[in-house]
Amino acid sequence: MRRLLCLLLFVLALPAAATGLLESRPSSTLGSINNSADFLPVREAFQLSLVESTSQSIKLRFVATEGYYLYRHRFQFRAEPGDVTLGAAQLPDGQKKHDEYFGDVEVYHGILDVELPRSDQRAFTLVVTYQGCADKGLCYPPETERLSINAGNSVSVPYSWSWRELALFFLAGLGLTFTPCVLPMLPILSGVVLRGQVGGWRGFNLSLAYVLPMAACFALLGALMGMFGAQLNLQARLQSAWVLVPFATFFAVFALAMFGVFELKLPHAISSRLDRIAGRTEGGSLWGAAVLGVVSSLLVSPCVSAPLAGALLYISASGDALGGGLKLFMLGLGMGAPLLLVATGGAAWLPKSGPWLIYVKNAIGVLLLGLAIGLLSRVLPGQVTLLLIGLLAAGVGLFLGALEFVYKPPRKRLGQLFGMFLLFYALACWFGAFSGQSDPFNPIGQSRTIASNAPTQETSAWQTVDTPAELDRVLAQARSANTALLLDWYADWCISCKVIEREVLNDSIVIERLKGYRLVRFDITQSNAEQRALLDRYQLFGPPALMFFGKDGVERVDVRVIGEINARDFAERVARANDRI
Template sequence: QSGAISARRGFTLALSYVVGMASSYAMIGILVAAFGAQLNIGALTQTPAVIIGATLLFIFLSLPMFGLFELQLPAAIRNRLNDMQSRQKGGALLSTFVMGFFAALVVSPCVSAPLAGALVYLSSTGDVLTGGSALFAMGLGMGGPLLLIGLSGGKLLPKAGTWMLLIKGAFGVGLLAVAISLLDRILPGQIILLLSGALAIGCGVYLGALESSADNKARLARIIGILSLLTGAGWWLGAGMGNDSLLRPLAISAGPAVVSAHAGADHVVVDSRATLEKAIAASAAQGRKVLVDVYADWCTSCRDVDRLLAQPAVVTALSGYDVIRFDITEGSDDQTSVLADWQVFGPPALQRFDQQGLKQGAAIQGVPAETELIDWL
């Protein structure tokens, strides 16, 4: 917004966003309390069409940040909106609320352990009021840091100046980074590494990594640019090596370790109740226990589970198990009915079966610690 933003105004806008986000979670709580795990909201908002649409939107919104064009409404509409806003206090509150509401659905689809625990409890109670209020409270708690940032909007931020052009460019890079992170749910890891490398190299060139200057500020920017350039080059090299980790792009053993954990002779991939039950029965006939890995292509946390299952200590603990991947990327009614029976609300999740093919206890939802998984197995 143009002009000075008071602490009260910043807090009000931040509160509007947080209430929108909390309302989205409240809606999920109400639906889960009313219908249990039959609804697969995460899958509905993570289809390739939705993800690609959101990615294109973020890319489009990043272009004005680099000065390619000005993003604004036609003058006639803009003037009318300005007149309306001048007559109403808080004219941007509704739009900010809507942003927060949809951000909670599109940007954070994976089920974390705390959220999964809340959903399991709510589905067992069937209490719609408790479902809505509990997850609304959780959303407000998640938004606490945003409220603090909004409250400081009029005091801690420096005055307007040329530095804002750098901030504008930084936000443009951030928008492109979000677009890449969304694509991470539907594209191979090596492609994401290439895209991330291109963004990092572009930042390095923009910051003057390939130029020379005697100005101290320019030198500092150049140092940061060189680091960004080297990071991008490392990511490109890692992608060429077949790796897909942004944190360990040059690790020689990272790629093969994951492949060996999920492509062994005992590993089966199924995507329906019938094929899953058949695979579990086949293992039980051989006196083998089963670990079912609930997975979806759009769930980034599922890749963390992949790496966890590839750890040597976990592989040893899995020696008595057959590992079956239950792929619910499609999010069909048949797949969600299995999750409902297990009280699992989305990937990632792990479920055990004994040598008779009987389900053993509750599933682990989210990404467990290595020691926790080994003890559970």
């Protein structure tokens, strides 16, 4: 039960830090395990919808899934037929991103609203072209979608929500109920609302009158965030250090409160006034139960502000007022469901309060500190982030008794063993940080830096093709010559392709292991229909990708690389391919 509750809270709070956990530059450590399942199809990664069409303007909305971003300079908008005139697209400023290959560019995370001025009242087809990338190191070719625009009359497109999302918010609210912040609502319900008379239809009706207004308060907050959150574009703004640092501080403060360093509650002036309202409210009536439900939601919300902030941030990315209200309404219902059980069947329905609640609080505190570090990782050097991760791991290890060499029962000995593992991991993180490493999954790994005197791959060793017919011809020649072939998918607009070309394919070990291969590079820069059909043929979303073909001309799919990869992991991949060709 404790693990389940912690997991639910973590799932709820995770969206608040998701953008902080992703680097703006693709991570080279992920490519070694990448495959097609790691990436979404382009139209799932970037969702385009028509928000509103009037006689004066057309409003479009792009929603980039977490971990994906769109390029500002790659947008194109045109009308069919061509004699329909459109004004210049009104694009907001994006997040500035400097790339060593492409210079200064602007990108968009999260929600992007685009407005197109319109003077022609005829119906037409709007052709929208856009391009984006995944943070993991995959660049999608330019994508084109066509939207039918009606004549000058106004059209507004509603948003949608899924039952699955509502169910997840209900479960998250259910998990929040079993925290020391929400459990004090039980005596309010049983002592004031029910006047100690638990059970039956009377208890159910009064408790429902108590829970529904409480959930309605959360719903109002969710609706406001869904309505105005898209304009604020909080997920995109979280890319700024001016927002990341305060949010990280926010999570750290709540973590300290979870550890019992101080008690977090509303200011005395506000809480005392709410207490007086609750005290004057008549118990045993539906109206009194409703008022107490509203007051209780105000008293409880500061305790759950960290998970609530994550939920609000998630809702803000939808731009859906109705969906946002429904999601937080379900969160409130989840928090109130156990209260309904208590009022209807008595306290026997709920687990007894005890020391396990302290473990829940501590676990939530650790998660919140992890989220704070994840946010700061976007603005801090990798070595500093690795130091902080090691510090957190060491703290948890010591809390679990890693250095307490006294007799303990079996359960605590198991916790101590895990604590010792965390302590050793913390030492590895600190050693790696002072050695110039930044990868928490490989804290003491070797640096990717290539020695200046290392041999480089000759440009002439690579044969570049850009049509399916040329590629088929080259593959046939390699099969006839009984030669293994390495196919590199490349594009000029693909940042990760440049990284792989410079830092991976020029590595001395990689060059040595690729001896005997025919090296072919397919240039998909133009991204025409013929090239995109070839992507579909090989079940690829875009570059970079590296494919190994044996001497028999058959691809060794199990060693295919999609996305960015570092030199060491790719050298291991080549070694595995050599065993299969």
